[in-house]
Amino acid sequence: AQTVTQSQPEMSVQEAETVTLSCTYDTSESNYYLFWYKQPPSRQMILVIRQEAYKQQNATENRFSVNFQKAAKSFSLKISDSQLGDTAMYFCAFEGGNTGKLIFGQGTTLQVKP
Amino acid sequence: NAGVTQTPKFQVLKTGQSMTLQCAQDMNHNSMYWYRQDPGMGLRLIYYSASEGTTDKGEVPNGYNVSRLNKREFSLRLESAAPSQTSVYFCASRPGRTAYSSPLHFGNGTRLTVT
Numbered sequence: 719a720q721t722v723t724q725s726q727p728e729m730s731v732q733e734a735e736t737v738t739l740s741c742t743y744d745t746s747e748s749n750y751y752l753f754w755y756k757q758p759p760s761r762q763m764i765l766v767i768r769q770e771a772y773k774q775q776n777a778t779e780n781r782f783s784v785n786f787q788k789a790a791k792s793f794s795l796k797i798s799d800s801q802l803g804d805t806a807m808y809f810c811a812f813e814g815g816n817t818g819k820l821i822f823g824q825g826t827t828l829q830v831k832p
Numbered sequence: 833n834a835g836v837t838q839t840p841k842f843q844v845l846k847t848g849q850s851m852t853l854q855c856a857q858d859m860n861h862n863s864m865y866w867y868r869q870d871p872g873m874g875l876r877l878i879y880y881s882a883s884e885g886t887t888d889k890g891e892v893p894n895g896y897n898v899s900r901l902n903k904r905e906f907s908l909r910l911e912s913a914a915p916s917q918t919s920v921y922f923c924a925s926r927p928g929r930t931a932y933s934s935p936l937h938f939g940n941g942t943r944l945t946v947t
Contacts, residue, residue, distance in 0.1 A: 727872070753935060763922065763938035809874055818863065818882055818929045819890065820936060822874035 720745045722812050724823035731800045732831050738785075739795045739826050741810030749815030752786065752793045757825075758806040766808070769793065771815075800830045834858055838923050838939035845913045845946045853908040853942050855923030863926050864906035865936065866890075866898060868919040875922065881906055882929045913946045920944070 721744045731737035743752070754766040769777045769786050776784050781801075785794045797804055810823040839854045857864065862883045867875040867890075877890030879898040887898050895917060897909045906925075910917055920943050924936040 722874075724874075751932075761920065761941045763924075763936075765935045768935055813930070815932070816930060818880065819877055820865075821891075822867075822876070824872055824874045 720747075720812055720814060720821050722810055722821050722823035724810050724826050726826045727824070728827045728829070730829040730831055731797075733800055733802060735800055736796060736798045737800055737828065739797075739808050739810075739828065741793045741795070741823055743791050743793065743810075743812045745791070745812065745814065747814045751813045751815070752784075753811040753813075753820070754782070754784070754793075754795045755809045755811060755822075756804075756806045757809065758803075763809075767795065797828075802830050802832060804828065805830045836923055836925055836937055836939035838921075838942050840942060841940070842943050843945070845910075845944065847914060847946060849913050850909070850911050851913065852910075853921055853923075853944075854905070855907065855939060856905045857923075857925040857937070858904065859925065859927075859937065860903070861925040861927050861937070862903070863929050864900065865924040866896075866906070866908045867922045867924065868892065868917075869922060869941070870919050878908065878921075910944075913944075915946045918944060918946045 750771045752769045756764045781798045807825045813820045836857045865880040866878040869875045881887045881900040884903045920941045923939040926934045
């Protein structure tokens with residue numbers, strides 16, 4: 719069975735600094751997708767970034783980038799120039815290529831301090 | 833464009849009561865999902881519907897039933913609520929059955945408390 723592990727329950731960072739959130743996963747599939755979702759206090763689930771396993775290039779979206787290490791089954795999220803609005807819970811998620819089921823990690827609460 | 837709409841936003845039930853959580857999407861999506869979110873456990877899939885007329889169990893289906901009423905609507909029913917079902921419930925949808933089609937679009941959640 720696929721599993722997703724986020725080993726950092728809570729993290730904090732100073733405004734304008736860089737922070738990296740960790741995520742590891744376990745799967746025997748070769749074709750899959752990885753995601754990072756952001757959940758601010760409003761409870762809304764917002765897609766931050768998406769990575770397809772067959773693409774070797776790491777995905778980036780403005781200040782957000784990932785470090786995808788397929789052999790190590792690691793998928794970390796780097797947030798550059800952190801802003802107060804980045805304060806949220808962040809979820810790593812995995813979906814096997816043909817399963818139709820998205821599996822989430824436990825979440826990491828990130829606080830950006832002024 | 834409303835996206836995914838969940839009702840109600842908040843609900844308090846007593847043990848043994850029943851209720852139905854409603855979810856509707858106006859994006860003409862084929863696939864719809866119900867998740868529950870608990871502290872320290874992330875989101876867990878309860879049931880999903882890959883297309884109108886089909887439903888399948890997820891990770892934690894016990895104590896729940898679902899109905900895919902039509903392409904727009906996917907409801908979640910608690911027949912006899914238990915305190916262990918206290919949670920935040922999210923409905924989500926996407927065009928196709930897999931992530932290849934699109935990431936999930938989420939509703940804003942329903943906070944359910946069972947006393």
